[in-house]
Amino acid sequence: MRYIVIGSGVAGVAAIEAIRSNGKAGEIVMVGDDPHGFYSRPGLAYFLTGELHDKALFPRTREDYARLNFKFQKGRVTKLLPTEKAIALDGKTYLSYDKLLIAVGAQATPLAVPGANLEGVVKLDHLEDARRILKFARRGKTAVVVGGGITALELAEGLLSRGVKVHYLLRGDRYWSNVLDEYESRIIERRLQEEGVTLHFHTELAEITGKSRVNGLRLKDGRTMRCDILAYAIGIKPRAELARDAGLSVDRGILTNEYLQTNDENIFAAGDVAQVFDPATGRSVIDSLWHLARDQGHTAGLNMTGERQTYVRNTPFNVTRLAGLTTTIIGSVGQGHDEDIVGIARGDSETFRQLPDAIVAQSGFDVNRVRLMVGEKTLLGAVVMGDQTISTPLQRIVRDGMDITSMRDKLLARDAKIADVVVDFWSKYKAN
Template sequence: MNYKYIIVGGGIAGTTAAEAIRTADKTGSLAIISDEQYRLYSRIMLSKPNFFLEKIPFENVWLKKEEWYSANNVAFMPGKKAVALDTSVRTITLDDGNVLTYEKLLLAPGGAARKFPGPGGDKGGIFVIRSLDDAKGIIAKTKTAKKAIVIGGGFVSFEMCEMLRMAGVDVTLLLREKIFWEILLDETSGQIIEDALIKGGVKILREAEVAEFLGDASITGAKLKDGTLLECDMAIVGIGIVMNLDWIKSAGIETNRGIIANEYLETSAKDVWVAGDTAEFNDLILGERVQLGNWVNAQMQGRTAGNAMTGKHEAFRLVSFYTTQGFETAIAFAGDVRVDKERVVITRGSHELKSYSRLITWNGRIIGATLINRTQDLAPISKLIEKGVIITGKEEQIKNPAFNLSELLK
C-alpha cells in the first residue's frame, strides 16, 4: 500500500501532525500506525488521582472520537507495530509482514516505561505506568491493595503516591538517591517535597533499592539490597523511560538517546521527521540539543513536523514546561533544568517558607527553572528564557523571593 504521509505513533505528537497535515492537504493519503489498540487518549490523565479513583468519567480520557479518523480520511492502524524502515526505497514494514511505502514519514514513537530488571519483576501486582492498559491494571488492583511500594523519585511516582494514599493504601516510596529526585533537584527542593509526602502518610526509604520481588504468581513483598524485607501486594515502578530505536538505528538514521533532529525536526534521512518524546532536537532558544518528555512539547512538535511535511518550513521554538500538584504542593519545571559546571543556579525562597525556586543560568541568561510552590514565577521565567534576557548584576534582586521577576522583562 502506498501513502503520501505515514506517521509512526498515534500519540499526541503523531495525531497533532496528522491534524496539521489535514489542514493543508485534505486529500493526500495518510496513515497512522499505532502499536496500541486505542485511538488518541490523554496520557497525562493516566497518573492523575481523580482518573484513577474514578472521580471523573473514564470517557474523558479520549481526545479523539472514533469517527475522527474516517471523517478526516486518516487510515488508522491500531495494534500494528512498525518493525523495519528502508529509507532508500521509502518503505515501512509492519509486524504483520505488510510493507507500506511513504513519500513523507514522521517518527513519533514516544518512549516506553523502564521495567524492574531484577528477579521477580514479572510477578503479578507489579506495574509501570505509560499506557491506558497499564492504568486499567492499576485501577483494578488499587481496589483491593493494602500495601504498595512505589519505586523512584519523579513526577509520575509523586502522583502515584498521592493516588494510592487517597485510595487508602499504605505506601512506601523507595528512592535510590539520598533525596527525592536528586538528579534534577537539590536538597532544599527534595526536602520540601519529602515533607509533603510524609505529611500525606507516605513512608520514604532513601538509598533503597529492590533486590528482588517475593511471592509466587503475585508479589507478597520485596527484598531490598540491604536485606530489608518489605511486605506489599502491589508495586508501581517509576524508574524512567526507554527508547526502542533499534529498527530506526538499523535504517541508518542518526540516533543518540533519541532520534537526532535539527531545529526543523528533520532527521538525518531525507523526508523523515521526528516529533515528541523521541526527538533529540536542536533547541534554538536554549542553543543546544535537547530531548524533552512533556505533553505540550510533543503536541507543538507534532504541529511543526506536520506542517513541514506539507511544505511549510518553520523552525520549532518553545519554552517547554511541566507542572504537577499533589499533597498540597505544586511543582513546576521550565526549560532545561540540568545543572553542570558551566551553569550557575540562583535560588529564591527556602525550606522554611515551603516555597523555593531554582533558576538555572548559563552565560548570564536563564535557561531553566524548577519551582516548588512558586508557580507565580513560571510565566515570567518562561518569558525570560524565551527572550534570552541577560540577568547579570541582578542576582541579589532575584534571590529575594518577594521580588517580582516580571520586572526583569521591562
C-alpha cells in the same frame, strides 16, 4: 501523496494537523498499537487518583478527527523498509508511503531484577497500565514504589488514594535530587509522609518474590518486605528499535536535523523517540515533555509537505503536582556548576499573589517558594512551588531570554523579596 504516521500520541496528531493546515491533499494513515488512539497521557495520574474519569482523558471528538480526514490503522509496525518506502504491519501487511513520521514515544525502562515479570509488577506507560494498577489496587493492601521522579510520585499517590498502604524506596538521601534542591525535596517528603507514605532512603531493590504473583521483595542490604503490588518508574527509554534495525541514525533516540528529518530524507521523527538537533546549542537533545512533543510533531508535519521550517526548541516548561503541591519547573534548574550561574530562593510575598493576567492553578497553600537560576544577563530557570501567580511571567522571562540586568542586583540583595522584584520588572516590561 501518502503520509504515514507511526504512533498515536500528541506528536503524531500534531503532525496530521500541520499537514492538513497546509492545505495539502493526499492520504494520511496513522498506525498505532494502542487500542485507545490519542488520549492525554499526563492525565493518567489524575485517572489513578480518581479525579478524572477515563472519558475525560480523550480531548478530541469524532468530528475533530473527521475534519482531519485520516485513517487510523490499529496494529504494530514490525519493520521499516526505507529502500522500498514501506512499513510491515504485524509482520504480514505492507503499507507504502511517500513521507513517514516515527512518533512512537518512549517506554518505561524495565526493572532488571529477578521477579520483574510477576503478576502485580506495574508501570505507567499507557491507559491499560493504569487500569491494571486500579485492578490490583482493589484487592491489594500494600504497595512498594520504586523510582525517583514525577511518575514514581504519581504512582505512590494514585495507589494511596485507592486505600493501599504505600512504601516508597529512594536510592539516595532525598527525593529527585537532580532537579530539586534539598529544601524543595524535604517539602515534598514531608507532605508525602503526612499523607501516609512511608519513605525508605538509601534503599535499593534486589529481588521481587512470589510464585506467580508478587508477595514481597528483598533489598540489597538483605532486608525483606511484604507487598501485593510493586510499581516502578526508574526512567524512560525511546522506542528506537525499529529505526535502528532499519539503518537510521540512532544515538539514545532517533537522530534528526533541525527539520525533524532523519538521515533518510523521506523519514521524520518527533516526540519522545526523537533526538533533535538544536541549532542554538549545537547539540542533539531528547525532550520528554508534552508541549515540546506537540511542537516537534507540528514542525515535522509541515516539513513532510515540502516546507523547510526549522524546529525552534522552546524553553522546557512543566507544570506538575508533587505531593499535592502545584510545582512549575522552567528551563535549567539542576545543580549547575557554571561560575556565572547563581541560585537564589525565597518564600512568599504579598505581591506574589496579586500579579494580574496570570494563571493560578491553585491557591491557599501553606508552602509558597520561588527558586531562580540567575545568569549574568538572563534568567536560566526557575522553580515555583505552591501559588503559581508568578510562573507565567517567569516562563516568558526565561523563554525570551530577557535582559535582567536592571533587576539582577535587586534579586541578589540580602533578604530580597524575589517575587516583588520580578513583578516590578514584569510590570515595567508590559507597560513598554
